[in-house]
Amino acid sequence: MNIQTINKWTNSFNQFLSKYGKYLLLIGICLLFVMPFLPIATFLVMRISVLVMIYSTLALALNILTGYTGLVSIGHVMFFGFGAYTSALLVTKLNINFFIAFFIAILLSALLGVLASLPTLRLGGAYLSIATLGFAEVFKIILINWKNITNGVMGVKNIPRPEIFGLTLTPENKGLYFLILIIMLVSSIICYLIINSKIGRAFRSIKEDELAATLMGINTTYYKTLAFSVSAGITGAVGAYYAHFMRYIDPNTFTIDTSILILSMVILGGLGTMRGMYLGAFILVLLPQISRWLESYRFVIYGLILILIMEFRPQGLLGWEPKSPYRFPKGVKTNENETV
């Protein structure tokens, strides 16, 4: 068992995936909708599924910022916590319906994303990452000290289940499961739409060579801010869900450990690919479940995985050079004999 063998296996797996990926996707989505009604859906399986979907969406969001635009944020838990607190407080203190609180949380998280991008605009590389970390720490300190609003270290408790159109979503009626499934699917669609557009190309050009992008007329400031904003908005949405899923949140729920965990999922799955996000989340959520030992050392393992992947397979498990031709927009005529 050496690195070459592992690479060979993953390469054949990747060939398989790139051919049959679309069918697998359709089957996968159908399975996800049907799963709660199958005998396999024990309480544990449901809970793990929800966690995998939560983290898949978080990974997708971070990927927009880090994988596509190349801005490595290690303070991302900030938006997760902000979304959670916003929704939790709006519902518990102001009695606002979850549905409305949810969308307010998304909007405000997106705005926070714009704010968080400002100190990073002239920074690059490690400096940018550290700036995002600093911002996240400031956020946590505000959570702890602004006791009037956030209850400080006591946190927010008794967060009610989401209520949509009069129906309360619970684990029992599978409502919570379907809610996060829908959030994940909608987020995936949004990411896909953005990536396959000039916005996506602008993001990627900034990651590849920001100077060249500038000299192609791209307003890099605008697109960096947009990347932050979209990433933060989606993360905040998941945060809002999380608050009503866990029913209790406090400042310690949202630590740098989670930021690193999400980043590990992104890198393990494949920076800059959407498909890798689900796999990365799946593996890193499941891993601690396998043994108690793994569970207690899980953060050591996450860090180890990060290092190993960057050293031996930086493109991630599902990262590979595109094997199919570029998909042209509808109605575009080409006459070509091309080779990939």
Place this chain on the structure above:
Amino acid sequence: MPLLDVKNISINFGGLIAVNQATFHVDQNEIVSIIGPNGAGKTTIFNILTGLYSINEGEVYFNGENYINKKKPQEIVEMGISRTFQTIRLFKNMRVIENVLVGTHIHSNYGFMDTLFRTRRFHDEEKKSTEQAIRILDEVGLTHRMHSLAKNLPYGEQRKLEIARAIATDSKLLLLDEPAAGMNNTESTELLEFIRQLKQKNFTILLIEHDMKVVMNISDRIYVFDHGKRIADGIPSEVSNNPDVITAYLGESQDNAENN
């Protein structure tokens, strides 16, 4: 009126005067070359023209408008000046066609909402950009590479791709920074022909180049720079026989005039 009119621009970095009162112009549909030994300030001039540096003195007129120190690099691209780089700066992990599509970015008129909701405008603009990109790739002879990643292209084709990307911005003036660098004889002959065709298609080109075969055969006029100052100019035959030019390149005590 010249398309590009550069008057007395100077820039210094700390104590070093990189460009010293440089004056030159480029007329519509001309190919003008800037040559000179390394360190002469040629790429610095390009960086000034594209808005990366601000100058201490002088003016630069593009279509009669003095834009220097007033426009951001992106605005200068929109105005009509685009460039390639001495060291190739392609988007290596993006496809050939995607690189050219990025070039079309500024003329693609749709925004975030159009993208999310896949509006009519989104589809029309994407179709327009893509067809333009395909056309440009066909003109430069890279159609067979359309789907490849830019980093997988051979060197000569990467250079062509960079030029294709610059063309995609719909610019009126192309600044080519050492396009023949690293090319062998065959490749530079091809490049020569390629630039000639660009001129036939009504492009205006300002060229920095060291390869004398290219420079002497393609240029309408040549400016020679050394240590930031213009030391000679004229048509190719004048410049190649100019003793100051020979001295600048080869140093003192040269007996024969080198004719490439």
